[in-house]
Amino acid sequence: MIIETVRFGELEIDPETILEMPEGLVGIDKAKRFCLLQESSDSAFKWLQMVDEPGLAFVVINPYDFFPDYELEVCESDAELLGMEAPEDAFVLALLTLGPEGREITANLVAPVVIGTKTRRAKQVILEDERYTTKHPLVGDALQATDSAAG
């Protein structure tokens, strides 16, 4: 199927790869169907593009790439929604917020998007975990990588 996106123009995507988010994103209830796009296969950054809204997209990372100690628990009812019987049945994305120059990048670790790989259903999970906030700076190795990549 063809979807419209502001960033990538028209894209042909496999409907099988669409992620359904029945509850939407927190504060953006209409955001219910997404696809995951990647500009280059070895990039740490991906795009979570809303299927029905060309202008709505998020930059996301696998939080474990940048925060190796990150931990989250998926409660029983969410595990059921996502069709998750074992930890391997899901993967996690953290939404990024970027400063104007692409600096001051922060990751939202308190509300990651968990995706059930068997069901392709996703949910933005809220962690009542005091270690995590909506703004964890991507620092250290990650930003050095940005600088060296920018050359």
Place this chain on the structure above:
Amino acid sequence: MLVLTRKVGETILIGEDIKITLVRIEDDQVRIGISAPKDVPVYRKELVEEIGIENIRAAEAARKGAEALEKLSKVKPIPKHNSEKQPKKSSKD
């Protein structure tokens, strides 16, 4: 809104499954214990609001920061220590 007066240690029942207990009062802070079925989400309101605002900011920043992202798209993940780590399925429920 229903307003009830409670003493420390006293509990309010909401329906059959939800219990709210006043645990401790200290200055202007109140510690509240909540016991609810696992399919009833319990969150602090300001956290949910903050996440909603951050989601909208993230979407706006992604729209505006497109050029900056050109270079980000070249960033590779840092070497992984325990990349196989996965979300745990809660065992306490």
